[in-house]
Amino acid sequence: xxxxxxxxxxxxxxxxxxxxxxxxxxxxxxxxxxxxxxxxxxxxxxxxxxxxxxxxxxxxxxxxxxxxxxxxxxxxxxxxxxxxxxxxxxxxxxxxxxxxxxxxxxxxxxxxxxx
Amino acid sequence: xxxxxxxxxxxxxxxxxxxxxxxxxxxxxxxxxxxxxxxxxxxxxxxxxxxxxxxxxxxxxxxxxxxxxxxxxxxxxxxxxxxxxxxxxxxxxxxxxxxxxxxxxxxxxxxxxxx
Numbered sequence: 001x002x003x004x005x006x007x008x009x010x011x012x013x014x015x016x017x018x019x020x021x022x023x024x025x026x027x028x029x030x031x032x033x034x035x036x037x038x039x040x041x042x043x044x045x046x047x048x049x050x051x052x053x054x055x056x057x058x059x060x061x062x063x064x065x066x067x068x069x070x071x072x073x074x075x076x077x078x079x080x081x082x083x084x085x086x087x088x089x090x091x092x093x094x095x096x097x098x099x100x101x102x103x104x105x106x107x108x109x110x111x112x113x114x115x
Numbered sequence: 116x117x118x119x120x121x122x123x124x125x126x127x128x129x130x131x132x133x134x135x136x137x138x139x140x141x142x143x144x145x146x147x148x149x150x151x152x153x154x155x156x157x158x159x160x161x162x163x164x165x166x167x168x169x170x171x172x173x174x175x176x177x178x179x180x181x182x183x184x185x186x187x188x189x190x191x192x193x194x195x196x197x198x199x200x201x202x203x204x205x206x207x208x209x210x211x212x213x214x215x216x217x218x219x220x221x222x223x224x225x226x227x228x229x230x
């Protein structure tokens with residue numbers, strides 16, 4: 001069965017520091033991978049997605065993620081964090097060629113930003 | 116503006132009193148889905164719909180019903196709510212069912228408390 005693991009429940013970084021949020025997936029075929037962000041009191045917004053091609057994907061708000069098949073990972077990065085990045089981040093995997101195309105979400109990583 | 120709307124945004128109710136959470140999208144999307152979000156568990160899918168009159172169970176369907184009589188609307192029905200259904204609920208839509216690569220758009224969420 002497909003699954004997504006986000007090993008870090010809560011991460012705190014200083015404003016201006018770099019950020020890496022980890023995501024590992026378990027999926028037998030080629031996965032479709034997503035990162036969503038949920039700001040406090042808001043719904044989820046898509047940051048970026050990967051389904052083929054260049055394994056380094058650029059997203060909105062200065063985020064990027066790299067797909068590494070050998071490590072079954074899709075880690076999210078940002079070179080310099082801003083206070084407004086404080087939010088909860090969810091990694092998700094989608095079915096390739098699946099009849100439903102449902103997404104499986106990780107449990108999320110909450111990001112706090114210190115001034 | 117393209118959006119997914121949910122009503123109500125907040126609801127406090129008592130055990131056993133039937134309630135409906137509405138969801139509407141204005142993007143002519145085929146696929147719609149309901150999730151619940153609980154601390155430490157991430158998002159879990161309750162029900163989804165591939166198109167009008169086509170619905171199916173997600174991972175946690177017990178205690179919930181849905182209907183899809185029109186393309187734009189996908190209400191979530193709790194016929195006899197219980198305290199373990201206290202949660203944050205999200206509706207989402209996507210252009211096509213079966214195509215995980217399509218961006219999934221989320222509503223703002225409905226925070227439900229069952230006393």
